[in-house]
Amino acid sequence: MGMTMTQKILAAHAGLPSVKAGQLINAKLDIVLGNDITTPVAINEFNKAGFDSVYDKSRINIVLDHFTPNKDIKAAEQSKTCRQFACKYDIDNFYDVGEMGVEHALLPEKGIVTAGDCIIGADSHTCTYGAVGAFSTGVGSTDMAAGMATGMCWFKVPSAIKITLTGKLSKGVSGKDVILDIIGRIGVDGALYQSMEFVGEGVKSLSMDDRLTICNMAIEAGAKNGIFPVDDITREYLDGRSQREYVAYEADADAEYTSELTIELDKLEPTVSYPHLPENTHVVTDAKDIAVDQVVIGSCTNGRISDMEAAYEILKGKKVKKGLRVIIIPATMGIYKECLQRGYLEAFIDAGCVVSTPTCGPCLGGYMGILAEGEKCVSTTNRNFVGRMGHVTSEIYLASPAVAAASALTGYISDPREVL
Numbered sequence: 001m002g003m004t005m006t007q008k009i010l011a012a013h014a015g016l017p018s019v020k021a022g023q024l025i026n027a028k029l030d031i032v033l034g035n036d037i038t039t040p041v042a043i044n045e046f047n048k049a050g051f052d053s054v055y056d057k058s059r060i061n062i063v064l065d066h067f068t069p070n071k072d073i074k075a076a077e078q079s080k081t082c083r084q085f086a087c088k089y090d091i092d093n094f095y096d097v098g099e100m101g102v103e104h105a106l107l108p109e110k111g112i113v114t115a116g117d118c119i120i121g122a123d124s125h126t127c128t129y130g131a132v133g134a135f136s137t138g139v140g141s142t143d144m145a146a147g148m149a150t151g152m153c154w155f156k157v158p159s160a161i162k163i164t165l166t167g168k169l170s171k172g173v174s175g176k177d178v179i180l181d182i183i184g185r186i187g188v189d190g191a192l193y194q195s196m197e198f199v200g201e202g203v204k205s206l207s208m209d210d211r212l213t214i215c216n217m218a219i220e221a222g223a224k225n226g227i228f229p230v231d232d233i234t235r236e237y238l239d240g241r242s243q244r245e246y247v248a249y250e251a252d253a254d255a256e257y258t259s260e261l262t263i264e265l266d267k268l269e270p271t272v273s274y275p276h277l278p279e280n281t282h283v284v285t286d287a288k289d290i291a292v293d294q295v296v297i298g299s300c301t302n303g304r305i306s307d308m309e310a311a312y313e314i315l316k317g318k319k320v321k322k323g324l325r326v327i328i329i330p331a332t333m334g335i336y337k338e339c340l341q342r343g344y345l346e347a348f349i350d351a352g353c354v355v356s357t358p359t360c361g362p363c364l365g366g367y368m369g370i371l372a373e374g375e376k377c378v379s380t381t382n383r384n385f386v387g388r389m390g391h392v393t394s395e396i397y398l399a400s401p402a403v404a405a406a407s408a409l410t411g412y413i414s415d416p417r418e419v420l
Contacts, residue, residue, distance in 0.1 A: 002252025004160040005227050006195040009135040009249055013118040021159035021256070029059070030244075031113055031136075032147040033121030035103055036064040040081040041141035042122055046148060054089045055151035061093040061112060062086055063103035066360045068096070071367040101332025101358040104128040104216060104300035108208075109332055114238055115230045116247030120144065120153050125300050125382065127218045130227035131211035133234055133248060137225045158224040160195040161186075162257040165202030167266030172417040174310065175210030176302055176380065176400035179217040180271040182263065184281030192222035194258060197251065202265045203228060208237045209306040216301045217382050220278040272378075272413060273398035276386045284403055287413040294377040295320075295408040297401050298329025298356070299363045302380035305330075307401040308339050314405035314419055316347040321411035326353040327369050333358060353408070365389045371396075378407045 003011065003018060011019045013027035034042055039062050054060055062082050067075035079096070086094035093112060100106065104125050107113045115133035119126060122144040129136035139153065147153050163182065183190070196218045198211075206214075211228045218226030228234070230248035238246055270284040297303075297311050308330055320326045328348050330336040336358060339345050348355050362369025363381040371377055371390030376397065379389070384396035399407070402416035409419065 001256050002254035004195060004197055004255045004257070005229065005249050005251045006135050006160060006197065006225060007157060008251070009116060009118060010155060010157055019157045021157055023157045024154060025157060026152055026154050027118050029120060029147050029151050029153055030117040031059055031061060031119040032144060033061045033063070033103060033107065033119070033123065033126060034144050035066050035123055036068060036075070036078050036082055037066045038122035038141045038144065040078045042144040042148065043081055043085050045142050045145035049145065049149070051149040054148050057090050058092045059151070060091050060148050061107060062091060063095045063106060064097065064100050065102050065358065066364065067366050068100065068359060069357065099333065101334070102300045102303055102360055105303055105331035105335070108132060108212060109334055111238070111241035111243045114242040114244055114246040115234060116249055120147050124219045125216050127223065127225045128212055128216040128300065130215040130218065130225050131208060132238060133228060133230035135225055135227065138219065158193055158195045159258045160197050161191050162260045163196055163198050164200035164260065164262045165198060165265055166200055166262060167202055167264050168205040169265050169268065172270055172402055172420055173268050174400045174402065175206060175213035177268050177271045178210070178263065178265065179214045180273050180278065180281050180398065181268055182261070183217065183221050183278045184271070185261065186221055187279045188220060188277055189222040191218065193224050196221065196223045196226040198226070198228045202263070204231060204233065205265065207306060208233060209304045212304065213301055217278070220382060270400060270403050270415060270417070272403060273384055275384050275395040275397070278384060278398060284413065284415045290397070290413045291376065291411055292324070292378050292397070292407060292413065293375040294325040294327070294369065294371065295404050296327045296362050296369055296377060296379040296381060297404050298327070298331060299360065299381040300331065301382045302401050303329055303331025303335065305335050305338055307380065308335065308344050310401040311405040312344045312347055314402060314416060315351040315353070315408065318351055318409055320352040320408045324408060324411050326408045327356060327362060328353050329356045329359060329361060331358055362389055378404045378413060380404050
Protein backbone atom coordinates (compact mmCIF):
# COMPACT_ATOMS: atom_id res chain seq x y z
CA MET A 1 0.00 0.00 0.00
CA GLY A 2 1.27 3.46 -0.90
CA MET A 3 1.86 6.35 1.46
CA THR A 4 0.28 9.77 1.84
CA MET A 5 2.39 12.92 1.65
CA THR A 6 2.56 13.13 5.45
CA GLN A 7 3.52 9.47 5.78
CA LYS A 8 6.35 9.90 3.27
CA ILE A 9 7.81 12.81 5.25
CA LEU A 10 7.60 10.86 8.50
CA ALA A 11 9.15 7.75 6.95
CA ALA A 12 12.09 9.79 5.65
CA HIS A 13 12.68 11.41 9.04
CA ALA A 14 12.41 8.07 10.83
CA GLY A 15 14.92 6.50 8.44
CA LEU A 16 12.38 3.90 7.32
CA PRO A 17 11.46 2.77 3.80
CA SER A 18 7.77 3.10 4.65
CA VAL A 19 5.35 3.68 7.51
CA LYS A 20 1.66 2.99 7.98
CA ALA A 21 -1.16 4.60 9.94
CA GLY A 22 -1.01 3.79 13.65
CA GLN A 23 2.68 2.90 13.64
CA LEU A 24 4.84 4.40 16.41
CA ILE A 25 8.05 5.98 15.15
CA ASN A 26 10.92 8.12 16.40
CA ALA A 27 11.66 10.87 13.89
CA LYS A 28 14.38 13.47 13.42
CA LEU A 29 13.23 17.07 13.72
CA ASP A 30 14.12 19.93 11.42
CA ILE A 31 12.55 22.65 13.55
CA VAL A 32 11.48 23.00 17.20
CA LEU A 33 9.32 26.00 18.14
CA GLY A 34 8.06 27.59 21.33
CA ASN A 35 6.54 30.88 22.46
CA ASP A 36 6.55 32.99 25.60
CA ILE A 37 3.84 30.87 27.26
CA THR A 38 5.01 27.36 26.41
CA THR A 39 8.79 27.79 26.33
CA PRO A 40 9.25 28.58 30.05
CA VAL A 41 7.51 25.29 30.87
CA ALA A 42 9.75 23.50 28.37
CA ILE A 43 12.83 25.14 29.88
CA ASN A 44 11.82 23.92 33.33
CA GLU A 45 11.45 20.35 32.00
CA PHE A 46 14.74 20.69 30.07
CA ASN A 47 16.54 21.62 33.29
CA LYS A 48 14.77 18.98 35.41
CA ALA A 49 15.88 16.29 32.95
CA GLY A 50 19.49 17.39 33.37
CA PHE A 51 20.06 18.49 29.79
CA ASP A 52 22.99 20.87 29.37
CA SER A 53 23.04 21.45 25.62
CA VAL A 54 20.69 21.85 22.65
CA TYR A 55 20.90 19.63 19.60
CA ASP A 56 21.25 22.48 17.11
CA LYS A 57 21.01 26.15 18.04
CA SER A 58 20.01 27.02 14.46
CA ARG A 59 16.96 24.71 14.51
CA ILE A 60 15.37 25.95 17.74
CA ASN A 61 12.98 28.89 17.50
CA ILE A 62 11.64 30.93 20.39
CA VAL A 63 9.15 33.65 19.55
CA LEU A 64 7.77 35.98 22.22
CA ASP A 65 4.35 36.77 20.80
CA HIS A 66 1.45 35.94 23.12
CA PHE A 67 1.84 38.53 25.90
CA THR A 68 4.36 40.87 24.32
CA PRO A 69 5.00 43.68 24.79
CA ASN A 70 4.61 42.27 28.29
CA LYS A 71 1.23 42.97 29.82
CA ASP A 72 2.09 42.30 33.48
CA ILE A 73 4.79 41.03 35.83
CA LYS A 74 4.07 37.34 35.15
CA ALA A 75 4.37 37.88 31.41
CA ALA A 76 7.61 39.79 31.94
CA GLU A 77 9.05 36.95 34.03
CA GLN A 78 8.09 34.39 31.37
CA SER A 79 9.83 36.43 28.68
CA LYS A 80 12.88 36.88 30.92
CA THR A 81 13.16 33.10 31.30
CA CYS A 82 13.12 32.73 27.52
CA ARG A 83 15.71 35.46 27.03
CA GLN A 84 18.08 33.90 29.53
CA PHE A 85 17.78 30.47 27.94
CA ALA A 86 18.27 31.89 24.43
CA CYS A 87 21.38 33.74 25.61
CA LYS A 88 22.81 30.74 27.48
CA TYR A 89 22.51 28.42 24.48
CA ASP A 90 23.11 31.09 21.82
CA ILE A 91 19.80 30.36 20.06
CA ASP A 92 19.96 31.82 16.54
CA ASN A 93 16.24 32.28 15.99
CA PHE A 94 15.14 34.14 19.10
CA TYR A 95 12.57 36.84 18.39
CA ASP A 96 11.74 39.50 20.96
CA VAL A 97 9.91 42.83 20.81
CA GLY A 98 10.95 44.82 17.74
CA GLU A 99 11.87 41.71 15.77
CA MET A 100 9.15 39.26 16.62
CA GLY A 101 5.86 38.56 14.96
CA VAL A 102 3.06 36.11 15.55
CA GLU A 103 5.05 32.88 15.35
CA HIS A 104 3.08 31.10 12.62
CA ALA A 105 3.32 34.10 10.32
CA LEU A 106 6.94 34.85 11.19
CA LEU A 107 8.56 31.46 10.51
CA PRO A 108 7.21 31.05 6.95
CA GLU A 109 7.98 34.70 6.17
CA LYS A 110 11.62 34.22 7.17
CA GLY A 111 11.98 30.91 5.35
CA ILE A 112 12.76 29.04 8.57
CA VAL A 113 10.21 26.33 7.74
CA THR A 114 10.23 24.71 4.34
CA ALA A 115 8.90 21.86 2.22
CA GLY A 116 9.70 18.35 3.43
CA ASP A 117 10.39 19.44 7.01
CA CYS A 118 9.36 17.59 10.14
CA ILE A 119 8.40 20.29 12.66
CA ILE A 120 7.08 20.37 16.21
CA GLY A 121 5.94 23.43 18.09
CA ALA A 122 4.63 23.91 21.58
CA ASP A 123 1.57 25.63 20.17
CA SER A 124 -1.43 23.89 18.65
CA HIS A 125 -1.43 26.02 15.49
CA THR A 126 2.01 24.76 14.46
CA CYS A 127 0.04 22.82 11.84
CA THR A 128 0.17 26.05 9.78
CA TYR A 129 3.39 25.01 8.01
CA GLY A 130 1.71 22.24 6.06
CA ALA A 131 0.93 25.04 3.61
CA VAL A 132 4.53 24.88 2.36
CA GLY A 133 4.54 21.08 2.13
CA ALA A 134 5.93 20.29 5.59
CA PHE A 135 4.72 17.94 8.30
CA SER A 136 4.15 20.20 11.28
CA THR A 137 2.17 19.62 14.42
CA GLY A 138 1.62 20.99 17.89
CA VAL A 139 3.04 19.23 20.95
CA GLY A 140 3.27 19.75 24.69
CA SER A 141 6.09 21.60 26.39
CA THR A 142 7.68 18.34 27.59
CA ASP A 143 8.03 17.16 23.99
CA MET A 144 9.47 20.56 23.12
CA ALA A 145 12.07 20.15 25.89
CA ALA A 146 13.09 16.73 24.61
CA GLY A 147 13.12 18.01 21.04
CA MET A 148 15.43 20.91 21.93
CA ALA A 149 17.87 18.52 23.60
CA THR A 150 17.77 15.52 21.25
CA GLY A 151 16.37 16.71 17.93
CA MET A 152 13.95 13.78 18.01
CA CYS A 153 10.27 13.19 18.72
CA TRP A 154 8.03 10.15 18.69
CA PHE A 155 4.84 10.11 16.67
CA LYS A 156 1.96 7.81 15.96
CA VAL A 157 1.71 7.92 12.18
CA PRO A 158 -1.66 9.51 11.32
CA SER A 159 -4.18 8.20 8.88
CA ALA A 160 -5.45 10.76 6.38
CA ILE A 161 -8.51 12.47 4.95
CA LYS A 162 -8.29 13.36 1.26
CA ILE A 163 -9.85 16.76 0.56
CA THR A 164 -10.22 17.48 -3.14
CA LEU A 165 -10.59 21.14 -4.10
CA THR A 166 -12.24 22.09 -7.38
CA GLY A 167 -13.05 25.40 -9.04
CA LYS A 168 -11.90 28.83 -7.91
CA LEU A 169 -12.92 31.18 -5.10
CA SER A 170 -15.31 34.02 -5.93
CA LYS A 171 -14.72 37.68 -5.06
CA GLY A 172 -15.04 38.30 -1.34
CA VAL A 173 -14.33 34.64 -0.48
CA SER A 174 -10.97 33.51 0.93
CA GLY A 175 -9.09 30.65 2.51
CA LYS A 176 -10.75 31.40 5.86
CA ASP A 177 -14.13 30.63 4.32
CA VAL A 178 -12.75 27.36 2.91
CA ILE A 179 -11.57 26.04 6.27
CA LEU A 180 -14.66 27.25 8.14
CA ASP A 181 -16.83 25.47 5.56
CA ILE A 182 -14.83 22.25 5.98
CA ILE A 183 -15.00 22.38 9.78
CA GLY A 184 -18.72 23.06 9.54
CA ARG A 185 -19.11 19.90 7.44
CA ILE A 186 -16.97 17.46 9.41
CA GLY A 187 -17.07 18.96 12.92
CA VAL A 188 -14.39 19.83 15.46
CA ASP A 189 -13.46 16.15 15.83
CA GLY A 190 -14.03 15.14 12.22
CA ALA A 191 -10.33 14.73 11.49
CA LEU A 192 -9.22 13.60 14.94
CA TYR A 193 -5.52 12.64 14.87
CA GLN A 194 -5.61 12.49 11.09
CA SER A 195 -3.78 14.35 8.35
CA MET A 196 -5.94 16.65 6.24
CA GLU A 197 -4.36 16.29 2.78
CA PHE A 198 -5.48 18.86 0.20
CA VAL A 199 -5.39 17.93 -3.49
CA GLY A 200 -7.16 18.77 -6.76
CA GLU A 201 -7.21 21.39 -9.48
CA GLY A 202 -8.58 23.97 -7.07
CA VAL A 203 -5.32 24.00 -5.12
CA LYS A 204 -3.54 26.03 -7.80
CA SER A 205 -6.10 28.83 -7.44
CA LEU A 206 -5.24 29.33 -3.76
CA SER A 207 -2.56 31.79 -2.74
CA MET A 208 0.07 30.86 -0.17
CA ASP A 209 -1.74 33.05 2.37
CA ASP A 210 -4.95 31.10 1.72
CA ARG A 211 -3.11 27.83 2.26
CA LEU A 212 -1.46 29.06 5.47
CA THR A 213 -4.89 30.04 6.82
CA ILE A 214 -6.43 26.69 5.88
CA CYS A 215 -3.64 24.62 7.45
CA ASN A 216 -3.58 26.88 10.50
CA MET A 217 -7.10 25.81 11.41
CA ALA A 218 -6.70 22.10 10.65
CA ILE A 219 -6.37 21.65 14.41
CA GLU A 220 -9.89 23.06 14.83
CA ALA A 221 -11.14 19.91 13.10
CA GLY A 222 -9.03 17.82 15.47
CA ALA A 223 -6.40 17.08 12.82
CA LYS A 224 -2.82 16.13 13.58
CA ASN A 225 -1.78 18.27 10.63
CA GLY A 226 -2.91 19.77 7.35
CA ILE A 227 -0.77 19.68 4.23
CA PHE A 228 -0.74 21.00 0.66
CA PRO A 229 1.22 19.63 -2.29
CA VAL A 230 4.36 21.43 -3.39
CA ASP A 231 3.43 23.15 -6.65
CA ASP A 232 4.55 26.20 -8.62
CA ILE A 233 2.99 28.57 -6.08
CA THR A 234 4.87 26.84 -3.26
CA ARG A 235 8.14 26.95 -5.16
CA GLU A 236 7.71 30.62 -6.03
CA TYR A 237 7.15 31.33 -2.32
CA LEU A 238 10.11 29.25 -1.12
CA ASP A 239 12.68 30.12 -3.81
CA GLY A 240 14.93 32.87 -2.47
CA ARG A 241 13.22 32.62 0.94
CA SER A 242 13.87 29.13 2.26
CA GLN A 243 16.95 29.01 4.48
CA ARG A 244 17.60 25.39 3.52
CA GLU A 245 17.23 23.21 0.47
CA TYR A 246 13.71 21.83 0.44
CA VAL A 247 12.31 18.45 -0.54
CA ALA A 248 9.00 18.03 -2.35
CA TYR A 249 7.14 14.84 -1.43
CA GLU A 250 4.13 13.52 -3.33
CA ALA A 251 1.46 11.11 -2.18
CA ASP A 252 1.42 7.72 -3.92
CA ALA A 253 -1.41 7.05 -6.33
CA ASP A 254 -2.47 4.10 -4.17
CA ALA A 255 -2.21 5.94 -0.84
CA GLU A 256 -4.92 4.94 1.60
CA TYR A 257 -7.37 7.49 3.05
CA THR A 258 -9.97 6.95 5.75
CA SER A 259 -12.42 9.23 3.95
CA GLU A 260 -12.67 11.69 1.08
CA LEU A 261 -14.33 15.08 0.76
CA THR A 262 -14.78 17.36 -2.25
CA ILE A 263 -15.04 21.14 -1.86
CA GLU A 264 -16.29 23.17 -4.82
CA LEU A 265 -14.52 26.46 -4.25
CA ASP A 266 -16.68 28.40 -6.70
CA LYS A 267 -19.79 27.54 -4.70
CA LEU A 268 -18.48 28.79 -1.34
CA GLU A 269 -19.82 31.95 0.25
CA PRO A 270 -18.40 34.15 3.00
CA THR A 271 -18.84 32.06 6.13
CA VAL A 272 -19.16 32.87 9.82
CA SER A 273 -18.63 30.54 12.76
CA TYR A 274 -21.07 31.33 15.57
CA PRO A 275 -20.35 30.75 19.26
CA HIS A 276 -19.15 28.57 20.83
CA LEU A 277 -17.45 26.12 18.46
CA PRO A 278 -15.75 26.59 15.08
CA GLU A 279 -18.09 23.95 13.61
CA ASN A 280 -21.14 26.17 14.19
CA THR A 281 -20.92 27.71 10.73
CA HIS A 282 -23.41 29.80 8.75
CA VAL A 283 -23.15 31.68 5.47
CA VAL A 284 -22.92 35.41 6.07
CA THR A 285 -26.24 36.09 4.34
CA ASP A 286 -27.95 34.22 7.18
CA ALA A 287 -26.24 36.36 9.81
CA LYS A 288 -28.88 39.06 9.94
CA ASP A 289 -29.27 41.56 12.76
CA ILE A 290 -26.31 40.34 14.84
CA ALA A 291 -24.90 43.53 16.33
CA VAL A 292 -21.28 43.49 17.51
CA ASP A 293 -19.24 45.56 19.94
CA GLN A 294 -15.75 44.81 18.66
CA VAL A 295 -13.90 43.70 15.53
CA VAL A 296 -10.43 42.09 15.57
CA ILE A 297 -8.42 41.64 12.36
CA GLY A 298 -5.13 39.81 12.88
CA SER A 299 -3.70 36.63 14.49
CA CYS A 300 -1.68 33.67 13.19
CA THR A 301 -4.72 32.82 11.07
CA ASN A 302 -5.37 36.12 9.33
CA GLY A 303 -2.73 38.75 10.01
CA ARG A 304 -0.81 38.50 6.74
CA ILE A 305 -0.43 41.20 4.08
CA SER A 306 -3.30 39.87 1.95
CA ASP A 307 -5.53 40.04 5.04
CA MET A 308 -4.48 43.63 5.65
CA GLU A 309 -5.16 44.38 1.98
CA ALA A 310 -8.65 42.84 2.20
CA ALA A 311 -9.44 45.06 5.18
CA TYR A 312 -7.97 48.12 3.49
CA GLU A 313 -10.04 47.69 0.33
CA ILE A 314 -13.19 47.86 2.44
CA LEU A 315 -12.20 50.45 5.06
CA LYS A 316 -10.29 53.01 2.97
CA GLY A 317 -12.02 56.38 2.89
CA LYS A 318 -14.78 55.22 5.24
CA LYS A 319 -15.52 55.35 8.97
CA VAL A 320 -16.19 52.47 11.29
CA LYS A 321 -19.55 52.42 13.05
CA LYS A 322 -19.61 54.90 15.93
CA GLY A 323 -19.18 53.15 19.25
CA LEU A 324 -17.53 50.08 17.70
CA ARG A 325 -13.99 49.10 18.70
CA VAL A 326 -11.86 47.90 15.76
CA ILE A 327 -8.41 46.43 16.46
CA ILE A 328 -6.06 45.62 13.57
CA ILE A 329 -2.87 43.64 14.19
CA PRO A 330 -0.36 43.03 11.38
CA ALA A 331 1.20 39.66 12.22
CA THR A 332 4.89 40.54 11.78
CA MET A 333 7.07 43.61 11.74
CA GLY A 334 7.64 43.02 8.03
CA ILE A 335 3.90 43.06 7.39
CA TYR A 336 3.53 46.11 9.63
CA LYS A 337 6.21 47.94 7.64
CA GLU A 338 4.62 46.99 4.32
CA CYS A 339 1.25 48.26 5.57
CA LEU A 340 2.96 51.51 6.48
CA GLN A 341 4.56 51.83 3.05
CA ARG A 342 1.30 51.05 1.25
CA GLY A 343 -0.66 53.61 3.26
CA TYR A 344 -2.84 51.00 4.95
CA LEU A 345 -2.07 52.14 8.50
CA GLU A 346 -3.10 55.73 7.80
CA ALA A 347 -6.33 54.50 6.20
CA PHE A 348 -7.07 52.26 9.18
CA ILE A 349 -6.45 55.05 11.67
CA ASP A 350 -8.49 57.55 9.63
CA ALA A 351 -11.33 55.01 9.59
CA GLY A 352 -11.30 54.91 13.39
CA CYS A 353 -9.35 51.71 13.99
CA VAL A 354 -6.49 51.13 16.39
CA VAL A 355 -3.38 49.44 14.94
CA SER A 356 -1.15 47.32 17.16
CA THR A 357 2.40 46.06 17.09
CA PRO A 358 2.44 42.31 16.26
CA THR A 359 1.02 40.16 19.05
CA CYS A 360 -1.43 37.31 19.65
CA GLY A 361 -3.05 39.59 22.24
CA PRO A 362 -6.84 39.39 22.08
CA CYS A 363 -7.04 36.00 20.31
CA LEU A 364 -6.57 34.02 23.51
CA GLY A 365 -8.00 36.64 25.82
CA GLY A 366 -4.46 37.69 26.63
CA TYR A 367 -4.85 41.44 26.58
CA MET A 368 -5.78 44.42 24.40
CA GLY A 369 -9.29 43.58 23.32
CA ILE A 370 -10.76 41.64 26.23
CA LEU A 371 -14.55 41.36 26.03
CA ALA A 372 -16.86 42.38 28.85
CA GLU A 373 -20.04 40.63 29.96
CA GLY A 374 -22.40 39.98 27.06
CA GLU A 375 -20.24 41.66 24.42
CA LYS A 376 -19.97 40.28 20.88
CA CYS A 377 -16.92 40.31 18.64
CA VAL A 378 -16.30 39.48 14.98
CA SER A 379 -12.77 38.14 14.86
CA THR A 380 -10.41 36.74 12.24
CA THR A 381 -8.87 34.48 14.89
CA ASN A 382 -9.32 30.71 15.11
CA ARG A 383 -11.29 29.79 18.22
CA ASN A 384 -14.58 30.95 19.67
CA PHE A 385 -14.82 28.83 22.82
CA VAL A 386 -16.70 30.04 25.89
CA GLY A 387 -14.66 32.79 27.55
CA ARG A 388 -11.91 32.57 24.94
CA MET A 389 -11.65 36.34 24.52
CA GLY A 390 -12.92 37.52 27.88
CA HIS A 391 -16.08 37.19 29.95
CA VAL A 392 -17.81 33.79 29.87
CA THR A 393 -21.00 35.39 28.55
CA SER A 394 -19.21 37.18 25.69
CA GLU A 395 -19.47 35.82 22.15
CA ILE A 396 -16.96 35.43 19.32
CA TYR A 397 -17.95 35.13 15.67
CA LEU A 398 -15.10 33.80 13.53
CA ALA A 399 -14.86 35.24 10.02
CA SER A 400 -12.53 36.36 7.25
CA PRO A 401 -10.86 39.80 7.19
CA ALA A 402 -13.34 40.88 4.50
CA VAL A 403 -16.37 39.96 6.63
CA ALA A 404 -14.77 41.55 9.70
CA ALA A 405 -14.00 44.80 7.87
CA ALA A 406 -17.50 44.99 6.37
CA SER A 407 -18.96 44.42 9.83
CA ALA A 408 -16.79 47.24 11.19
CA LEU A 409 -18.60 49.68 8.90
CA THR A 410 -22.12 48.62 9.80
CA GLY A 411 -21.88 47.43 13.39
CA TYR A 412 -23.54 44.19 12.33
CA ILE A 413 -22.15 40.99 10.82
CA SER A 414 -22.13 41.95 7.15
CA ASP A 415 -21.49 40.57 3.69
CA PRO A 416 -18.29 42.05 2.18
CA ARG A 417 -19.66 41.57 -1.32
CA GLU A 418 -22.12 44.36 -0.63
CA VAL A 419 -19.32 46.90 -0.07
CA LEU A 420 -16.59 45.68 -2.43
